[in-house]
Amino acid sequence: MPPDPLVALRGGLVVSCQAYPGEAMRDPRTMTQVALAAVRGGAVGIRVQGVADVEHVTHAFAELGITVPVTGLWKDGTEGVFITPTLRHAVAIAHAGATIVAIDGTRRPRPDGLSLTETVAGLREHTSALVMADCGSLDDALAALDAGVDVVGTTLSGYTGERPRTDGPDLELLAQLVEHVDLPVIAEGRVHSPAQARAALDAGAWAVVVGTAITHPTSITGWFVDALTA
Numbered sequence: 477m478p479p480d481p482l483v484a485l486r487g488g489l490v491v492s493c494q495a496y497p498g499e500a501m502r503d504p505r506t507m508t509q510v511a512l513a514a515v516r517g518g519a520v521g522i523r524v525q526g527v528a529d530v531e532h533v534t535h536a537f538a539e540l541g542i543t544v545p546v547t548g549l550w551k552d553g554t555e556g557v558f559i560t561p562t563l564r565h566a567v568a569i570a571h572a573g574a575t576i577v578a579i580d581g582t583r584r585p586r587p588d589g590l591s592l593t594e595t596v597a598g599l600r601e602h603t604s605a606l607v608m609a610d611c612g613s614l615d616d617a618l619a620a621l622d623a624g625v626d627v628v629g630t631t632l633s634g635y636t637g638e639r640p641r642t643d644g645p646d647l648e649l650l651a652q653l654v655e656h657v658d659l660p661v662i663a664e665g666r667v668h669s670p671a672q673a674r675a676a677l678d679a680g681a682w683a684v685v686v687g688t689a690i691t692h693p694t695s696i697t698g699w700f701v702d703a704l705t706a
């Protein structure tokens with residue numbers, strides 16, 4: 477059986493609460509409020525970006541007695557390997573309070589020259605956090621399994637060149653991971669409706685992460701505006 481925090485996520489919705497550089501909502505207090513609203517709505521997990529947001533959300537949860545596991549990541553840059561790209565970033569996110577640290581789980585060279593295996597080993601040496609590999613293909617996820625991660629996600633499908641950027645979630649990749657990777661598989665990326673979330677669970681996802689469609693008002697507004705102006 478997987479570790480307890482992963483058991484807590486099973487069959488549920490994880491809400492990713494992220495604002496991008498320069499946006500009005502990019503503030504740890506705002507993201508904490510969004511996270512609290514998501515928990516009130518039934519989210520079984522929260523995903524947040526950056527040391528300050530992880531600290532703020534985990535402190536608020538502790539004060540309020542909320543035990544929902546927090547997955548943390550640190551985005552550094554926008555090109556190539558940018559999701560928790562190095563061991564330094566990963567350790568900082570774990571020390572900020574994340575129960576699960578999401579890291580780039582692709583086979584691309586990492587900026588600090590460490591392999592994924594070395595990164596996972598380093599994280600285990602310095603912290604007790606679980607490790608989620610954000611993958612872009614089946615080969616990524618198989619390599620991540622070998623590297624010793626605890627859970628894999630389809631997070632980077634459509635963003636690394638190995639898979640097409642589907643309109644909705646990459647259910648085909650999800651099914652491949654569920655069949656071939658003996659770890660919990662999290663569906664993440666472009667889940668834009670409750671029906672798509674349900675389809676991901678039905679395809680074998682351990683849990684479903686939704687970000688933009690719940691927590692990014694600028695994108696959601698744009699979808700409506702596009703519909704009105706088409």
Ligand SMILES: CC(=O)N[C@H](C=O)[C@@H](O)[C@H](O)[C@H](O)COP(=O)(O)O
Pocket residue numbers: 492494549559631632635664665666667685686687688689
């Ligand atoms: C590719 C990348 O940078 N993904 C990031 C990972 O944390 C976030 O920007 C996404 O919002 C998150 O994965 C959830 O996906 P969606 O927002 O599509 O529901």
